[in-house]
Structures are given as structure tokens and as C-alpha cells.
Amino acid sequence: MSVGHEAQPSPSVSDLFRNAFRRHPAGLAIISAAGPDGPAGILSSSVASVSLDPPALSFTISTLTSSAQIVRSADTVVVHLLDAGDLKLARTFATPGSVRFGDDMAWDYLPTGEPFLLETKAQIRCRQLGHLDVGNSSIVAAEVLGVTQDESTALPLVYSNRAFHIFHEFPIR
Template sequence: MSLTPMSVSPVDLSATFRDAMAHVCAPVSVITTMDGDRPHGTTVSAVMSLSMDPLLVAVALAESSACLRHIRAAGTFGVNILDSAQEDVAMRFATKGDDKFDAVDWSLSADVPRITGAAVWTACTLAGVAEGGDHTILIGSVVDVETRAGAAPLTYHGRRFGTHVPLAEARR
């Protein structure tokens, strides 16, 4: 398979890039933090393991994100990688507003909101910040982590939610 370079106008390049990135499978996560006794959160698909020594994760949040402001102030955040049955939670936290936690079961753990039923949860202290165009990249030092046994993570691919299926199962 070869890729042929195309001459694309800057306006078309943005749309073409957006479409290309829709083909990259990504975990769906809700990033959480506290503002005093009030929880905040937002849905993201830009989360990655960054380092094993020290334990670091990277998360990208839009510059316009209210949650970003609260994370900078608190210095802590949680990464809740959602379970494949939590599409409704992903959609809820993808909206604007202060009532996102109203219908969501959660608890405070390691000083950050932890969404009940998440496939993976990590608590982080803010270790660094980097500019990333219209996003800010947060580097989190992992202080706690838990994986729910048997959970399948929610993923986003082709502008649809799904989950990973091992090739052996997919070929049956």
C-alpha cells in the first residue's frame, strides 16, 4: 500500500486532517477535578500513557475548557477511562454546564472525582503543562490507579462509539 501525496488547500487540509483523525481508535475518558467541594469533568479522547519511570500520563484539553481552568487551580485530576456500557456518561460530559455530575454515580478518591463503573481510573497530580495549538497538554504524575477486572473500555472510531474486539473473535 502506498500513500500518494495530495496538494490540498489549507481550508481543505483542516477538514481532511479531522477526517483522518476520526479513523484513529481512541479511548473515551472523562477527566475530572474538584473546585472546592464541587466536581468538574469533561469528555476527551486524547489520553495516553507517557512514562513508566516516573509514572506519567498525558491528557489534551481544549483551551476553552472550564475543566482545564479548575485543574490548573487544583493541581490534581482524575482520568476515568469509561466502560463500553457508559456511552451516556461520555455524552453527558461532552456538553457544557455545571450539572454534569447530577445523574452520575461517583465518589471522591485520592482527592479527585471517580466515576463508578469506569474501566480504568487514575488519580494524578499536575506535573507539567505544554502548549498544543488550541489545546493544552497536561502531564499527570500518577498517584493511584485501578483497573476493573473484565471491563471493556469505550472507544471512539469513525465518529462512533464501540469497544475493542480481539481479531480472533472478530474473524469468527
């Protein structure tokens, strides 16, 4: 080794993995649940369709926050799929310590007890089927019990390269 040049450590597999997914865009959703002290919610970039018969989806949550623990332990949750008009909600639920389900936010409880955000265009009520814990995360499988959606032409809101983006559709034919 020459003088003045220190060898750079090789990046870890975790660092390489994080960098690989950095530019992989993901749709966003807020997952809400009723907790013992009121409503709780988290922002998720990992909601995925699993099955159409029966309708089911999955999502991954961190096990490190109290909001995530409430969502993980709830029997039922509401998955709110976000679009470009929901950027303020996404920022609120992405910010640790932010006031969620506050007086300045349009929300209510479903007759079944789950909190839901009134301004999102698609809400999916689910019953959790099971969890698979992996490191500091938990993969949740959930059966779809009902879907409420408004007709919307809003563009999807996605997360990529550590920032929110509005997905503009340019179909490839």
C-alpha cells in the first residue's frame, strides 16, 4: 500500500441491498388500526396483492415503533392506497412523532371500529391472517374483507431514492 492511501472498506451486503432498492419505486399506503389509546397508523411502501381468490394482500412493517406494534397486534386494519393528492398525509405518517389522526385531518371510525382516512381514494379493510418476523420487520398477510374506492384520475404517489414522487404514466406499446 502506498503512503497516504488508505484502503476503503468494502460495502456490506446490507449497504449494497439498501442501494439496490433505493431507485426501485414503490407505491405508498397508510395502514391504520384501532389501538388501546386511540387510532394508530403507519406509512408503508410494501403493500402487495397476494391473491384474488380469496382476496388477500401483504405488507411489511418495522417492529421498532409503537405505531407499528399497534398495527401488528390488531385483528383488523385499513389499508389506504395513496395517490398524488395524498402527499401531505404521506409526509405526516412518515415523520416520527407527528400528530396522526389529529383535528386537522379528515378521519373517522368505521362501524367496525377501525380508523379510516376520509380523503384517500381507496380503503381496503382487512383481517390479519399471520405474521412472519424477519430481523426488525414483520411481513403481514391479510384477508380482504371489503373495499371502498372513489373514481379517481389522480396519478399514483410513489417512493424512490429517498423521496416522494408522482408517477407519470407513459405507456410502452
